[in-house]
Amino acid sequence: MVDNNERVLEAFSRYRESLSAFDSEAMAVCCELPFILFGASGFVLVPSAKDAVRVFGQIAERLRILGYSYSGGQIEARLSNDGMALINGTEIRYSRQGQELHRFELNYVLRRNGDAWRIVAGTVHEGDLN
Numbered sequence: 001m002v003d004n005n006e007r008v009l010e011a012f013s014r015y016r017e018s019l020s021a022f023d024s025e026a027m028a029v030c031c032e033l034p035f036i037l038f039g040a041s042g043f044v045l046v047p048s049a050k051d052a053v054r055v056f057g058q059i060a061e062r063l064r065i066l067g068y069s070y071s072g073g074q075i076e077a078r079l080s081n082d083g084m085a086l087i088n089g090t091e092i093r094y095s096r097q098g099q100e101l102h103r104f105e106l107n108y109v110l111r112r113n114g115d116a117w118r119i120v121a122g123t124v125h126e127g128d129l130n
Contacts, residue, residue, distance in 0.1 A: 004079055004082075004085070004112075005077045005078075005079060005085075007115075007117055008077040008079070008085040008087065008110055008117050009075070009077050009087075010117075011030065011110060011116070011117035011118065011119075012075065012077070012087050012108065012110070012119075014026075014030055015027060015030040015119065016070075016071045018030060019056075019059075019060065019063070019071065020068075020069065020070040020071065022060040022061075022063075022064055023060075024052075024053045024054075024055075024056035024057040024059075024060055025053055027052070027056040027060075028049055028052035028053050028056055030118060030119055031046070031052055031118055031119045031120070032111050032113060032118035032119065032120045033046070033047065033048060033049060033052065034046060034047040034048075035052075035119055035120050035121060035122070036120075036121050036122075037055070037121075037122045037123075037124070038121070038122065038123040038124070039123075039124045040124075063093070066095075066101055067095040067096055067097075067101070068093055068094070068095065068101060069094055069095055069096040069098075070093075070094050071091055071092065071093050071094070072091075072092050072094065073089060073090045073091045073092040073103065074089045074090050075087055075088065075089030075090075075091070075106070076088060076089055082112070083111060083112045084109065084110070084111055084112070085109070085110045085111075085112075085117065086107065086108070086109060086110075087106070087107070087108040087109075087110065088105075088106065088107045088108075089105070089106065090103055090104070090105055090106075091103065091104055091105075091106050091124075104124055104125055105124075105125035106122065106123065106124055106125065107122070107123045107125075108121065108122045108123070109121040109122075
């Protein structure tokens with residue numbers, strides 16, 4: 001049987017995989033609406049699925065221009081209660097050639113809705129959302 005920590009990590013892995021595929025619609029499905037993203041430039045409040053697809057599309061396009069291919073790094077999940085979890089760690093973004101593009105610290109809050117874990121807030125501690 002898969003425990004909740006593993007389910008949280010699996011949910012975050014789906015988010016990473018969607019980003020690597022530049023699939024803004026799949027990224028939006030990984031989130032509970034509304035959700036909020038924080039970065040060096042401030043925050044982005046995302047109230048609807050349409051807004052989520054737009055915001056993630058902009059992020060994916062910037063990463064595509066930089067030659068982004070996939071993400072890795074050390075992350076861990078911690079349950080704060082049965083319905084909330086925290087993801088934190090160091091994220092590393094890699095180019096198509098496998099070279100490190102950049103690394104940053106991240107924190108995400110996920111909420112369980114039925115059997116699914118979805119992102120409700122994310123903080124990136126380096127870089128910019130705009």
